[in-house]
Amino acid sequence: MTVDDRFSQDFREERGDRPLGIRNEIVTGPVADWATDFSHLEPEWAADPYPIQDDLRQRCPIAHTDRFGGGWLPTRYEDVAGIAYDTDRFSSRSVIMSNFRPPRDLAPIGAAPPISSDPPFHRDARKLLLPAFTKTAVGRREQATREFCHSLIDELEGRPVVDAARDYAQHIPVRVIADMLGFPPEDGPQFREFVENTLEGVNLPPEERIPRLDQLFDYLYVQIRDHVDNPRDDLTTYLINAELYGHRLEASHVAGTMSLLLIAGIDTTWSAIGASLWHLAKTPADRERLVAEPALLPTAVEELLRVYAPVTMARLVKDDMNWRGVDMKADDWVLLSFPAANRDPAQFDRAGKVVIDREENRHAAFGLGIHRCVGSHLARMELRVALEVWLERLPVFGLDDPSAVTWAAGQVRGPRTLPLRIG
Structure with a gap:
C-alpha cells in the first residue's frame, strides 16, 4: 500500500461500520450528594x-455516580496511582468520560494512540513519539516560543485590562503545536x-457529538493529504512515514495520534499558563518574589x-470486580483526578497551599504509570517561558474582577476568561 492509498479513504467512511458503543441517557443537573452523584460537568x-475533593477524601475517598452509565472518582493519591498503574484491570480505550462508551474492539489501539492504547501496543506506539519530545528537541523550540510570547505582549501594551486567557495563554500552545505538526498558524481559531x-x-447526544468530532478528523485528513503531496520536516510527515511492526502506520493511527497532539497539546498547556497567571494575579507576594528572583521560576512552575x-x-x-472495597462493574468509568491526588x-506537606520554593515535589500533574504525558518537557518549557516573558514585560498585575474569571468544565480545567489589570 502506498502512502496515497492509505489516505484515499475519508475517515468518516472508515469509522462508519463501527458501532457507537454503549449509549447512555444525558444526565445533567444539580448534584444531590457528591459521594453518590458526582458530576465533573457541573x-x-x-x-x-x-x-x-477534600470533603470526599475524608468521608468517601472513592465516590460513585449513576450518571454517564456509572462511574467512580477516587480522590486519594494512593488510589489514583493504584488504578493508573493497573493496566490489567483498567482499560484506556477511552480517556474522556462521556455519555457513551466506545466498543471494546477498539482496544488495544484506541482512537487516539498512544493515550487510548492498552499494553502491549501502547509501548510501541509511544516510542514512535519520544524523539520529538526529548529535552533536546524541545530546547530547539524555546527561542521561537519566547519570541512569540513577546509578540503577544507587544499587542497588549497600553491596555489597562487584558484577558490573559484569551489574549495570551491560549495562543502559545496553539502556535507551538501548529509549528510541530506543520499546520497553518492562521488555523488557530479552528483548533x-x-x-x-x-x-x-x-454531554451531547452521540448523534451530535460524533459529527463534531468528524470535523476535527476532516481537517486532519486535509493536512495529511497536503503533507503527502508536499513532504516537509515536521511531525506530520514523520508520522506518515513512520513504521510499526514492519509496516507504515494505518491512516486511522496517524490521524488519531495527530488529534491527540492537537487537543491535549493545546488545552492542557493553555490551562496551566492561565491558572498560573490567575494565582500570581491574586497572590502579590508570590508574584513579587518571582519578579525579584527569576531563577526560582522553574521550581515555582512545578508547584503551580x-x-x-x-x-x-x-x-x-x-x-x-471488587476494588479496594467498592464493587466496580465492567465498563464502569473511573475518573483519575490528578488534581485531587x-x-x-x-x-504532600501543606497540600492545599502553594509553596513556590517547594524542593521535593513528586506531583502527578502529568499523570502516573505508562500513560504519563509524553509531552511533559514541552509543556514545562511553554509554561516557564510564558511566565518568564509575562513577568519580565508586565511585572505588576492583579485580578480586575475576580467574579469575571470563568473556568472550563470537564476533564481539563483552566481559566477561559481571565481579566487582569496591568500596572
Whole structure:
C-alpha cells in the first residue's frame, strides 16, 4: 500500500461500520450528594473543585455516580496511582468520560494512540513519539516560543485590562503545536473549536457529538493529504512515514495520534499558563518574589503544576470486580483526578497551599504509570517561558474582577476568561 492509498479513504467512511458503543441517557443537573452523584460537568465543580475533593477524601475517598452509565472518582493519591498503574484491570480505550462508551474492539489501539492504547501496543506506539519530545528537541523550540510570547505582549501594551486567557495563554500552545505538526498558524481559531468540541461537548447526544468530532478528523485528513503531496520536516510527515511492526502506520493511527497532539497539546498547556497567571494575579507576594528572583521560576512552575494540575483522565473497568472495597462493574468509568491526588495531605506537606520554593515535589500533574504525558518537557518549557516573558514585560498585575474569571468544565480545567489589570 502506498502512502496515497492509505489516505484515499475519508475517515468518516472508515469509522462508519463501527458501532457507537454503549449509549447512555444525558444526565445533567444539580448534584444531590457528591459521594453518590458526582458530576465533573457541573458549574460548581468547574468554579472550584478542591473543597469537594477534600470533603470526599475524608468521608468517601472513592465516590460513585449513576450518571454517564456509572462511574467512580477516587480522590486519594494512593488510589489514583493504584488504578493508573493497573493496566490489567483498567482499560484506556477511552480517556474522556462521556455519555457513551466506545466498543471494546477498539482496544488495544484506541482512537487516539498512544493515550487510548492498552499494553502491549501502547509501548510501541509511544516510542514512535519520544524523539520529538526529548529535552533536546524541545530546547530547539524555546527561542521561537519566547519570541512569540513577546509578540503577544507587544499587542497588549497600553491596555489597562487584558484577558490573559484569551489574549495570551491560549495562543502559545496553539502556535507551538501548529509549528510541530506543520499546520497553518492562521488555523488557530479552528483548533480552539476542536478543543471545545472534544473536551467540553461530552454531554451531547452521540448523534451530535460524533459529527463534531468528524470535523476535527476532516481537517486532519486535509493536512495529511497536503503533507503527502508536499513532504516537509515536521511531525506530520514523520508520522506518515513512520513504521510499526514492519509496516507504515494505518491512516486511522496517524490521524488519531495527530488529534491527540492537537487537543491535549493545546488545552492542557493553555490551562496551566492561565491558572498560573490567575494565582500570581491574586497572590502579590508570590508574584513579587518571582519578579525579584527569576531563577526560582522553574521550581515555582512545578508547584503551580501540582496545585493547579489541569488534567483528569478516565479509564474503563475491564471486568466486574471488587476494588479496594467498592464493587466496580465492567465498563464502569473511573475518573483519575490528578488534581485531587496532588492535594492529598497524606502525600504532600501543606497540600492545599502553594509553596513556590517547594524542593521535593513528586506531583502527578502529568499523570502516573505508562500513560504519563509524553509531552511533559514541552509543556514545562511553554509554561516557564510564558511566565518568564509575562513577568519580565508586565511585572505588576492583579485580578480586575475576580467574579469575571470563568473556568472550563470537564476533564481539563483552566481559566477561559481571565481579566487582569496591568500596572
